[in-house]
Amino acid sequence: MTEPLRVAIAGLGTVGAGVIRLLDTNGELIARRAGRPIEVVAVTARDRSKDRDVDLSRFKWIDDPTALAVEADADVVLELVGGADGTALALARAALDAKKSFVTANKAMIAHHGFELAQAAESAGVALKFEAAVAGGIPVVKGLREGAAANAIDRVYGVMNGTCNFILSKMESEGGDFSEVLAEAQAKGFAEADPSFDIDGVDAAHKLSILSSIAFGTQPAFDDVAIGGIRDVVAADIAEAAALGYRIRLVGIAEEDGEGLFQRVHPYLVPMAHPLAHVSGSTNAVVAEGNFVGRLFFEGAGAGDGPTASAVVADLIDIARGEFGPPYAMPVTVLAKQPPAPTGERRGRAYVRLTVADKVGVLAEIAAAMRDAGVSIEALMQRGAMADGSVLVAIVTHEGPERCVAQALEKLSASSNLKGAPMWMHILGD
Amino acid sequence: MTEPLRVAIAGLGTVGAGVIRLLDTNGELIARRAGRPIEVVAVTARDRSKDRDVDLSRFKWIDDPTALAVEADADVVLELVGGADGTALALARAALDAKKSFVTANKAMIAHHGFELAQAAESAGVALKFEAAVAGGIPVVKGLREGAAANAIDRVYGVMNGTCNFILSKMESEGGDFSEVLAEAQAKGFAEADPSFDIDGVDAAHKLSILSSIAFGTQPAFDDVAIGGIRDVVAADIAEAAALGYRIRLVGIAEEDGEGLFQRVHPYLVPMAHPLAHVSGSTNAVVAEGNFVGRLFFEGAGAGDGPTASAVVADLIDIARGEFGPPYAMPVTVLAKQPPAPTGERRGRAYVRLTVADKVGVLAEIAAAMRDAGVSIEALMQRGAMADGSVLVAIVTHEGPERCVAQALEKLSASSNLKGAPMWMHILGD
Numbered sequence: 001m002t003e004p005l006r007v008a009i010a011g012l013g014t015v016g017a018g019v020i021r022l023l024d025t026n027g028e029l030i031a032r033r034a035g036r037p038i039e040v041v042a043v044t045a046r047d048r049s050k051d052r053d054v055d056l057s058r059f060k061w062i063d064d065p066t067a068l069a070v071e072a073d074a075d076v077v078l079e080l081v082g083g084a085d086g087t088a089l090a091l092a093r094a095a096l097d098a099k100k101s102f103v104t105a106n107k108a109m110i111a112h113h114g115f116e117l118a119q120a121a122e123s124a125g126v127a128l129k130f131e132a133a134v135a136g137g138i139p140v141v142k143g144l145r146e147g148a149a150a151n152a153i154d155r156v157y158g159v160m161n162g163t164c165n166f167i168l169s170k171m172e173s174e175g176g177d178f179s180e181v182l183a184e185a186q187a188k189g190f191a192e193a194d195p196s197f198d199i200d201g202v203d204a205a206h207k208l209s210i211l212s213s214i215a216f217g218t219q220p221a222f223d224d225v226a227i228g229g230i231r232d233v234v235a236a237d238i239a240e241a242a243a244l245g246y247r248i249r250l251v252g253i254a255e256e257d258g259e260g261l262f263q264r265v266h267p268y269l270v271p272m273a274h275p276l277a278h279v280s281g282s283t284n285a286v287v288a289e290g291n292f293v294g295r296l297f298f299e300g301a302g303a304g305d306g307p308t309a310s311a312v313v314a315d316l317i318d319i320a321r322g323e324f325g326p327p328y329a330m331p332v333t334v335l336a337k338q339p340p341a342p343t344g345e346r347r348g349r350a351y352v353r354l355t356v357a358d359k360v361g362v363l364a365e366i367a368a369a370m371r372d373a374g375v376s377i378e379a380l381m382q383r384g385a386m387a388d389g390s391v392l393v394a395i396v397t398h399e400g401p402e403r404c405v406a407q408a409l410e411k412l413s414a415s416s417n418l419k420g421a422p423m424w425m426h427i428l429g430d
Numbered sequence: 431m432t433e434p435l436r437v438a439i440a441g442l443g444t445v446g447a448g449v450i451r452l453l454d455t456n457g458e459l460i461a462r463r464a465g466r467p468i469e470v471v472a473v474t475a476r477d478r479s480k481d482r483d484v485d486l487s488r489f490k491w492i493d494d495p496t497a498l499a500v501e502a503d504a505d506v507v508l509e510l511v512g513g514a515d516g517t518a519l520a521l522a523r524a525a526l527d528a529k530k531s532f533v534t535a536n537k538a539m540i541a542h543h544g545f546e547l548a549q550a551a552e553s554a555g556v557a558l559k560f561e562a563a564v565a566g567g568i569p570v571v572k573g574l575r576e577g578a579a580a581n582a583i584d585r586v587y588g589v590m591n592g593t594c595n596f597i598l599s600k601m602e603s604e605g606g607d608f609s610e611v612l613a614e615a616q617a618k619g620f621a622e623a624d625p626s627f628d629i630d631g632v633d634a635a636h637k638l639s640i641l642s643s644i645a646f647g648t649q650p651a652f653d654d655v656a657i658g659g660i661r662d663v664v665a666a667d668i669a670e671a672a673a674l675g676y677r678i679r680l681v682g683i684a685e686e687d688g689e690g691l692f693q694r695v696h697p698y699l700v701p702m703a704h705p706l707a708h709v710s711g712s713t714n715a716v717v718a719e720g721n722f723v724g725r726l727f728f729e730g731a732g733a734g735d736g737p738t739a740s741a742v743v744a745d746l747i748d749i750a751r752g753e754f755g756p757p758y759a760m761p762v763t764v765l766a767k768q769p770p771a772p773t774g775e776r777r778g779r780a781y782v783r784l785t786v787a788d789k790v791g792v793l794a795e796i797a798a799a800m801r802d803a804g805v806s807i808e809a810l811m812q813r814g815a816m817a818d819g820s821v822l823v824a825i826v827t828h829e830g831p832e833r834c835v836a837q838a839l840e841k842l843s844a845s846s847n848l849k850g851a852p853m854w855m856h857i858l859g860d
Contacts, residue, residue: 022722026582032647032760033579131577137723139577146576146753147561147569149463150743152456217462275729278708292452293567293740299705299727310723313580323576323753330462 004037005320008072008100010065010091011080012045015105015132017052018305019078019312024054030313034320038313042072069095076101076127076319078312084108096120096128101324103315105132105308111206111222114213115335118327127324129315134207135160135284137307138300139314144214144288145329151290153215157253157428160207162282162302163191163198164230164250168267169280171238172247178233190282200229201250201265208252212263213328215288216256217335220328221263224340225252228266232423237353240381240394241269246351247277251428260341269351269427275299276428344403349378349427352395352405354412355420358385362417366393373408376400390419396427434467435750438502438530440495440521441510442475445535445562447482448735449508449742454484460743464750468743472502499525506531506557506749508742514538526550526558531754533745535562535738541636541652544643545765548757557754559745564637565590565714567737568730569744574644574718575759581720583645587683587858590637592712592732593621593628594660594680598697599710601668602677608663620712630659631680631695638682642693643758645718646686647765650758651693654770655682658696662853667783670811670824671699676781677707681858690771699781699857705729706858774833779808779857782825782835784842785850788815792847796823803838806830820849826857 009016023030023038031037042060044067062071065087069077077095079102081088088109095102096117104110110117110130121128131141135158144156159165163185170181182199185191197203209222230250241248246269254263270277275297279285284302289295301307318324328335356362363382370377376398385391397405409422439446453460453468461467472490474497492498495517499507507525509532511518518539525532526547534540540547540560551558561571565588574586589595593615600611612629615621627633639652660680671678676699684693700707705727709715714732719725731737748754758765786792793812800807806828815821827835839852 018722022580026580026721029582029647030580032764035755035761138726139573142572142577143569146748147572147744148740149747150452150456150460150740152459217459275708278705290740291456292448292736292743294731294734294737296568297727297729299729301724304724306722307724310578310580310720313722314577317579318576318753321755323748323755325465325751325753331465334462 002036004039005034005076005316006039006041006074007076007078007316008042008068008074009040009078009080010044010068011082012043012052013080014305015308015312016045016080017054018309020054022309022313030317034317036320038316038320041074042068044068066090066094069098069100074100076103076316079104079106082106084112089113092117093120096124096126099124099126101127101319103129103312105130105312107133107203107206107210111209111220114210114220114327115332118332122326122332127319128327129318129324130210130327131315132308132311134210135286136300136302136304137310138284138286138298138302139311140211140286140298141214143296143298144211148288148290148293148296149329151292154289154291155253155255156211156215156286156288157251158284158286159249159276159279160252160284160286160302161198161204161250162284163195164204165279166190166282168230168233168248168250171233171235175235177235178231199231201227204250204252204265208254208263208265211286212254212261213335215254216261216338217330218261218338219335221261221338221340224261225263225265226343230267232421233267236392237423240353241351244379244396245272246270246427247272248425249276249279251276256338257341261338262341262343262346267425269425271428274428344401346402347399348402348429349399350397350402350405351425351427352397352409353423354393354418355390356393357417357419358389358391359417363393365415365417366412369408369411373411374400374404375408432466434469435464435506435746436469436471436504437506437508437746438472438498438504439470439508439510440474440498441512442473442482443510444735445738445742446475446510447484448739450484452739452743460747464747466750468746468750471504472498474498496520496524499528499530504530506533506746509534509536512536514542519543522547523550526554526556529554529556531557531749533559533742535560535742537563537633537636537640541639541650544640544757545650545762548762552756552762557749558757559748559754560640560757561745562738562741564640565716566730566732566734567740568714568716568728568732569741570641570716570728571644573726573728574641578718578720578723578726579759581722584719584721585683585685586641586645586716586718587681588714588716589679589706589709590682590714590716590732591628591634591680592714593625594634595709596620596712598660598663598678598680601663601665605665607665608661629661631657634680634682634695638684638693638695641716642684642691643765645684646691646768647760648691648768649765651691651768651770654691655693655695656773660697662851663697666822667853670783671781674809674826675702676700676857677702678855679706679709681706686768687771691768692771692773692776697855699855701858704858774831776832777829778832778859779829780827780832780835781855781857782827782839783853784823784848785820786823787847787849788819788821789847793823795845795847796842799838799841803841804830804834805838
């Protein structure tokens with residue numbers, strides 16, 4: 001057997017410990033598959049004394065994480081520290097500078113600095129891999145970069161945040177508003193104490209922007225993702241959606257539309273016949289639609305130490321095999337710079353929910369605002385009054401320009417009959 | 431840009447023409463992704479004059495397909511002739527012998543001769559790739575070989591024959607017995623004039639045996655697959671399954687159980703909560719369960735010229751990138767020879783449907799046979815008499831050894847009250 005692939009790990013939280021446990025458990029099998037053993041040679045973490053349930057005495061301990069790239073006798077640096085900048089970024093730069101391959105599960109850092117790091121990796125002739133940064137254990141970076149590589153991708157989209165999907169699934173199965181279910185999820189450890197990155201859509205946007213670049217051959221453009229979260233979804237939205245034949249999912253979606261690259265993370269109404277409607281709990285799923293392959297659907301665990309370790313070690317195996325190339329499927333020098341697509345001219349169907357006063361003339365006011373903005377209504381439901389006397393009106397529009405819906409809502413928001421901000425969700429088209 | 435990857439194609443049916451069309455349509459994009467252009471340089475087929483809707487005049491025409499490997503100035507030979515032996519096999523041997531990489535969509539040939547061909551490819555140091563041989567456009571060979579490579583695979587299984595799934599889905603949505611729906615499918619071109627390879631499970635078994643080798647690191651053992659088809663599924667089975675919360679799918683399933691490698695293709699009752707239950711029409715899907723990643727689910731088009739061409743060209747891109755290794759994930763020299771697992775000791779739940787005379791004492795006879803064989807009954811449904819006066823009895827068993835069910839059915843088959851062979855289907859466990 002040839003020389004082992006030597007790995008230095010920075011960050012020994014649950015994922016870091018999971019990687020070591022995985023290599024301990026499956027090491028022999030992996031050596032057969034990779035053609036050579038994968039060996040951890042050095043580690044670093046904030047707290048050396050913490051009990052991690054794995055034996056670290058075998059590895060060289062290095063106190064300063066940014067020194068890992070130089071001091072460890074490693075072929076690959078594996079970064080599991082997290083955070084878009086700071087230690088993780090310093091380590092990434094140092095590793096690539098030292099011509100070490102670099103593997104990470106850090107979606108925030110790749111979303112913000114992936115382009116720069118890919119430039120560094122490509123000029124150093126080493127690997128930069130981040131399968132675990134998108135959709136946990138699901139090999140979707142590989143699925144796009146390699147599996148679907150023969151296709152022009154029409155659209156890539158999916159459910160990429162497990163916390164949001166857990167909350168929405170719970171609201172579906174047990175009722176309850178967003179805030180109640182979030183509190184329960186936090187109590188059980190399924191959501192962070194500060195859950196804003198997850199529930200406001202930022203985490204999903206990180207992942208989406210990474211997939212966009214690979215799918216469309218464009219420079220990463222995280223700042224161009226239009227981001228919305230699920231804070232304002234209420235039990236009545238879930239119920240109305242169900243009555244109409246939909247489930248609500250936080251969907252990240254990207255497509256090239258001729259005028260630019262469209263990237264959006266937002267709660268969508270997903271038709272029950274679409275596979276994404278059946279993605280429940282903390283599961284993730286990604287759909288890629290190619291011009292020859294049609295629709296590919298990848299589903300699996302989007303988080304957790306086991307699945308994340310699986311994706312991280314798959315990257316290590318690729319490197320051990322020498323089967324890696326440009327991180328974004330094509331060299332950074334040929335990635336196109338795409339402007340964001342203007343969203344106003346986008347067409348689609350919409351779900352709008354309004355909380356209004358229970359008064360004569362309110363429905364007429366809503367209907368007039370929609371008509372004046374050129375929004376064609378497909379269905380409208382008004383249900384009985386709520387505890388505070390207000391009434392919910394849910395509207396599904398026919399397909400039309402999104403700017404018309406925006407215009408109608410702007411007009412309505414000035415009305416004294418509106419008891420809260422309107423909720424606007426897009427309906428996922430086929 | 432570096433030298434193109436030169437490809438010689440044998441076989442210009444719908445898939446061969448699809449590959450040429452794909453390279454014409456997406457060629458520039460593919461060159462950017464692969465790092466170099468992929469160019470067809472020579473072709474061969476049975477009939478040169480046939481109109482294929484693609485311009486062949488650009489390519490060198492070679493009459494003798496087995497001469498392609500030598501006469502074409504190619505890096506890769508792409509075989510789309512089909513058939514386990516004959517021309518396809520002669521060409522494969524000639525190509526690898528000439529140290530050309532070899533790509534194929536030929537499941538039958540890989541199931542029967544993949545081991546020999548992998549030996550030849552590995553000793554020649556060239557690629558042997560067959561993504562399109564399993565589940566059409568879905569990158570599941572890659573998903574197992576690379577995406578899930580960090581895991582010990584517990585189980586790999588899926589819906590791998592589009593014709594069967596089309597027929598079963600149609601029976602579900604529109605009623606009708608197998609033979610009626612098959613005739614309709616044949617009339618519409620969704621099933622072959624001689625459909626036996628598909629409906630008797632042989633095609634799915636070819637694919638399963640290929641996946642088994644990659645998943646478990648075992649030598650291909652197509653002959654060890656226990657194969658059953660869907661000929662005997664009647665409308666009443668679909669209805670009973672639905673009433674019990676299941677859908678019937680032709681499932682190929684493989685697992686290592688300590689005593690050997692278990693491989694079976696058979697109609698299964700799939701619980702509605704399982705993603706395979708929602709795989710409809712000619713769609714395929716494969717599930718891989720790994721010891722760290724958990725359950726991975728891959729779904730997409732299992733056949734058709736576009737999806738198949740997508741998988742074939744993905745293989746060519748891997749070769750153009752130099753990102754390929756042993757066809758079965760590990761070198762043939764380390765693939766283990768696993769005996770088939772003894773099926774009798776397998777445990778599971780079963781669905782049994784009996785067609786019996788509408789007479790006093792028949793139910794008692796059935797119940798006694800089950801009891802005597804040690805089969806514990808979870809549910810039993812008897813529905814009203816059929817047109818010919820016979821009665822259907824459907825039974826769902828508790829989990830127990832399969833041999834007990836076999837024993838009960840053997841005893842019952844001697845009974846004069848039985849009006850036809852019993853139908854026995856397994857119930858897919860979580």
